[in-house]
Amino acid sequence: MLRPALAALATALLLLMLTPSTTPYSPHNPGPDGLSKFAAMCTLADQADVFVLAPGAGLPQYNVSASRTPIVDPFINDGDPRAPIANARGRPAAAPNATPLTGTGTPIVYTSPGSFAGTTRGPFPLALAVKTGNKTVYIYHAALFSNRAIDKNLQLAKEVCRQPVKVVVADPDPAHLLHEHLDNARPWAAPAVLTAISLYLAVKKTAWPPRRAK
Amino acid sequence: MRRVLPVAVATALLLLIAALYRPTGPQLAPTPDIRQLVELVKSDPDLWRLILLYAEELGIQLAVKPQKPISTKITLHVQPDKVVAGGAVVASGVLNTSRGPLPRQLVAIYVDKTLATFATTDDIGRFQAELRIGVYKPQVEIRAVYKPLPGEPYLESNATATVEVLYNKTTLRLSAPRQVKWGDVLTIYIRQDPPIQRAVRISVGGGTYVVEARGEAAVDVPTAALTPGMQKITAYAEGRGPYAPATATDAVEIVAETPQARLEAPPVLIAGLPAEIRYSVIPNVSAVLYIAGRPYNGAVPLDVATGFYDLVLRTAQAPPYRSTSAAQRVFILNAANFVPLAAAAAVVFILVKRARKEEVEELYREVRNAAPQSAVLTIQAEEALRLLAHAFYILGERSGVRYSKMYTYREYAAKVTQHAKNQDCLRHIVTLAERAAYSPHTPTPAELAEGWRCLDQL
Numbered sequence: 066m067l068r069p070a071l072a073a074l075a076t077a078l079l080l081l082m083l084t085p086s087t088t089p090y091s092p093h094n095p096g097p098d099g100l101s102k103f104a105a106m107c108t109l110a111d112q113a114d115v116f117v118l119a120p121g122a123g124l125p126q127y128n129v130s131a132s133r134t135p136i137v138d139p140f141i142n143d144g145d146p147r148a149p150i151a152n153a154r155g156r157p158a159a160a161p162n163a164t165p166l167t168g169t170g171t172p173i174v175y176t177s178p179g180s181f182a183g184t185t186r187g188p189f190p191l192a193l194a195v196k197t198g199n200k201t202v203y204i205y206h207a208a209l210f211s212n213r214a215i216d217k218n219l220q221l222a223k224e225v226c227r228q229p230v231k232v233v234v235a236d237p238d239p240a241h242l243l244h245e246h247l248d249n250a251r252p253w254a255a256p257a258v259l260t261a262i263s264l265y266l267a268v269k270k271t272a273w274p275p276r277r278a279k
Numbered sequence: 280m281r282r283v284l285p286v287a288v289a290t291a292l293l294l295l296i297a298a299l300y301r302p303t304g305p306q307l308a309p310t311p312d313i314r315q316l317v318e319l320v321k322s323d324p325d326l327w328r329l330i331l332l333y334a335e336e337l338g339i340q341l342a343v344k345p346q347k348p349i350s351t352k353i354t355l356h357v358q359p360d361k362v363v364a365g366g367a368v369v370a371s372g373v374l375n376t377s378r379g380p381l382p383r384q385l386v387a388i389y390v391d392k393t394l395a396t397f398a399t400t401d402d403i404g405r406f407q408a409e410l411r412i413g414v415y416k417p418q419v420e421i422r423a424v425y426k427p428l429p430g431e432p433y434l435e436s437n438a439t440a441t442v443e444v445l446y447n448k449t450t451l452r453l454s455a456p457r458q459v460k461w462g463d464v465l466t467i468y469i470r471q472d473p474p475i476q477r478a479v480r481i482s483v484g485g486g487t488y489v490v491e492a493r494g495e496a497a498v499d500v501p502t503a504a505l506t507p508g509m510q511k512i513t514a515y516a517e518g519r520g521p522y523a524p525a526t527a528t529d530a531v532e533i534v535a536e537t538p539q540a541r542l543e544a545p546p547v548l549i550a551g552l553p554a555e556i557r558y559s560v561i562p563n564v565s566a567v568l569y570i571a572g573r574p575y576n577g578a579v580p581l582d583v584a585t586g587f588y589d590l591v592l593r594t595a596q597a598p599p600y601r602s603t604s605a606a607q608r609v610f611i612l613n614a615a616n617f618v619p620l621a622a623a624a625a626v627v628f629i630l631v632k633r634a635r636k637e638e639v640e641e642l643y644r645e646v647r648n649a650a651p652q653s654a655v656l657t658i659q660a661e662e663a664l665r666l667l668a669h670a671f672y673i674l675g676e677r678s679g680v681r682y683s684k685m686y687t688y689r690e691y692a693a694k695v696t697q698h699a700k701n702q703d704c705l706r707h708i709v710t711l712a713e714r715a716a717y718s719p720h721t722p723t724p725a726e727l728a729e730g731w732r733c734l735d736q737l
Contacts (some may be wrong), residue, residue, distance in 0.1 A: 080292060089305040098304050120305045135307045139317045140330055140429060141339060146313050150339065157337040162305055178329040179320050181311060186326075188333075253582075256615045263622040266629060 086241035090119035090207035092232050093244040098162065100232060103210040103222060109248070110229035114200060117225075119207040120164045121235030127195045129168030129204050136163045136189055138180040143217070149176045151191050151209070158191075159217040163208035165189035170196075174209065174221075207232070321428050324385055328397050331387070331426070335394065341429065348434050351376050353386065355423040355438035362412050364446035365520040370398075371407040372423055372438060380404025381425075381433070389422040390414060398423075415446050415523035449473065451516050451525035461507050461535040462598030465500040469514055469527075477519040483531075484510045492516075503598045507535035535598070538564055540605040542592045550613035551581040558592045558605070566594040571611065585616040635672075642675075642682060643668035649684040650716035660715035663722045666730045667712035670705060673737050674698050688712050704733030 085101075086093040092104030100117070116124060123130030138149035148161035153174040165182050170193030180187035191206040203225070208214065210222055234241065247254070320326055334341050355372040362368050370388055374381045382402045388395050391414045398406040412419060421440045427433040454468040469479055474494035481488045481498055484505040490498050509532050518524040544556040548570075556575070560566045568575040571588040588611050593604040646668045650656070656664070671682040674695040682691050692709045699705040708730050711722045722730075 076292070120307060133305075133307050135310055137310050137313065137316065139313050139320065140341060141334055141337075146316075147310060150337065152333065152337055155336065157339060162307065164307065177333045178326060179333075181316050183308065183311065256618045259618045259622045263618065263625055266622070266625050269629075 084240045086238055086244060088234050088236065088238045088241040090117075090211060090232070091234050091237065091241045091244075093241055095212065097213040098211050100207060100210055100212070102212050102215045103226075104232070106215075106222060107226040108229045110231060111249070113229040113231040114202045115225060115228050115230045116202065116204045117207050117210060117230055117232045118166065118204055119232070119234040120162070122233040124168075124204065124233065127168065127170075127197060127202060127204065129166060129170060129193060129195060131166055131206055132164045132182070134164055134182045136160070136165060136176055136180050136182050136187065138177055138187075140179050141177040148214075149180050151176050152188075153192070153209075153218070153221050156220065158209055158221050159214045160191055160206065160208045161211065161214055163189075163191055163206055166191060166193055166204065166206055168193060168195070168204075170194055170204065173203070174205070207234075317429070324383075324397075324399055327385060327428060331385075331397075332394075341426070349376050349378065349432050350434050351381065351425055351427075351436040353423055353425050353436045353438045355421065355440045357410075357421050357440040357442055360441070361443040361445065363521050364415055364444050364518065364523065365411070365413060367409050367411050368421075368442055369407060369409050370421055370423065370440070371405070374400050374404045374406065374425055374436075376433065384425060384427070387424045387426065389420075389424065391416065391419050392422070412442060412444055413518065414444060415518050416444060418442070419444050446518070446521050446523045447473075449475065449516065449522050449525045451479070451514055451527040453512060453514050453527040453529040455512055455529050455531050458532045458534050459502055460599050461505070461533050461601070462503050465502050465531060465533075467498045467500060467512060467514075467529075468495065469498070470495045471516055471525065473522075475516075475519055475522050477516055477522070479514055479516045482513045482515075484533075502533050505533050507533045507601055509533075535601040537603050538562060538594055538600045540566065540592050540594055540603055542568075542590065542605040542607050544590050544607055544609055547610045547612060548579045550579050550583055550585075550611055550615070553578045556590070560592075560594050562600065564594050564597040564600050566592055568592050570609075579611060581613070581615070583611055583613060585611060585613045587611075639668055639672045642672050645682060645684050646671065646688075646712070649686075649688070656715065657721050659721045659724070659727060662727055663711040663715035663730065666708055666727065666734060669734055670708045670737055671695075673734075674705070688716075699737050701733065701736040704736050707733055 085095050087096070088094055089098045090100050092100045092109055095101040118124065118129070118131045120131045120133050135147055136149050137146045139146050141150045142148050143150055143159040143161065145161065148159055149163060151158045151160050151174050158174060160176070163176070172190035172192065173194050174192035175188040175190050178186070178188050180189060182189055191209060193204045195202050195204060205225060209218055215222055320330065352375045353372055355370060357368050357370050359368060374384055374386060380403045382400055382404060384400045386398045386400065386406045388398060388408055388410065390410055390412065395410050396408050398408040400406045410421065419442045421442060422437055424437040426435050450472045452470045455465065459465045467481060469492060471492065471494065476491070476493040479490050479492050479496070481490065483500055486500070486504060488498050488500060490496050509530055512529045512531060514527045516525045539561045540558070542558045544554060548554045556568065558566070558568065569591040570579060571583045573580060587608055589606050590609050591604050591606045594602055596602045643665050646664050650664065667688060671691060675681045677698040678695045680694055686694070688709050692705055696702055696705060711726055711730050714720055715722055
């Protein structure tokens, strides 16, 4: 009974590991709204001063969140009103499916005055610099770095990736959660597996009958 | 069959997941009606002005696609056509189409290719704006540009006029020492001719200092924030009224000293353990020790792989001392990396043991077959023969001559006896086996125990 249960568990974990995440803006999602290309450029870390926030996610410690109301810009856009072109320190940055960041902080990337979120008129911040204690944390909207936008915002992405980045998503799926844990455990995975094999072989060896007993 | 089924189920599940996998977009609220938003913007000239400024800042050309293009014509007159720098002129004109004047339209007015202001046409297409001419060029171009809003059926048009500007040239001179010790104060002297009360902006190494000067002035610049080496000094005096702006440049060398950093460490360090590292910095400036690219915090990091790494002592900048570093190559040994080797060794050991066990078992059957087939062997007799099989296996490996039942026990022992380290022991084991096979006298447990001990001495 134990062996089939373990085999089923191992198969389920293997399937989840082989399956890409479908969570929007997950670093393990290779789809158009995933951040897989961005994740390949950056060092992702749990402790970071640079955050990338997906719609619906929030950072309560900094009182910043990303809403779920899409920004529509009828004039300054990247071929689609739902892909506004933001001002990223004087450079244009495409932000398909962007939503406003809400919270206190200095906007460093923002949309045009002619953009709208619902009935509210812009400009809307897509990146905030938040001073906390003696340091400044930078919070970016994930739409700036999605797989469909990253090629147009490569320079901005390179600048952001100079420091470790933490990606915060909303409603993660099991594949995203598993990959997150695997990333954390990766340095110790190989030694742990090999140690387990060694222990298994050692236990099996002691279970053999001694020569005299034969 | 029992193994094939789970593999088939797992493969089917994999294919199912691959077939069902579809990346989903973010779940967002529905978007409002775009046409309503366009109308909203078109009805607000101030908002459109802000959008144009935003687009211009980003270098974006707004695409205008009129459904039925109607050409427009704009005229521009500037009064007066000669002005003292800093003075104002009035730009006016009319925006017309073949169907009549265009009312309530935005006209952008550029002075020397820089957007100066927007004007809105009245009911008969006339516009007017006052422009302050802050450009110090003999001739300045004024341009009026009409860009229709997206969705408007008009084409773009523009008109230009020229204004003659009258102004006086001014000069600015800079004086600074050739060299300054890093951390000391750099004093820059400026002199302007003619002496006008105006702001002079001085830029050194990325820092900017503004001084309100009339004639001569001095500026003290702290050099601690500058980078050692040659630094360019640039001074810019803004234009004021009829007096044109002036610039001047100079250079200064910021000289820094290098502290002496020494580092001593054992050539081999163990991951996870503290290391005996000695270092010194003269003079005493703060320094940080890095191992494998990260700060050393009392112990060698556990998660570095076995290999060569740089141990680096890096001093902080402390004017007049620049940052320097001393490095030593060390070998870090991480026990965790040897787990795969231990596992491989364990696997090999177990496989060898298993192969040897099987060969000894085969030899035992050979030894057993050499005994009279009619003999009924006791447990002790079988153990004596097994003991002999072990001994013959060891000596067979050494001599290269394998035992077969064509030999008697004694014949084979004589053949390989020179390879035994203890020949008395071999004789004892052979005697026990012969007694077990040919004699009703069964070996005693004590004799057998002595035989097993002897086996280790063979």
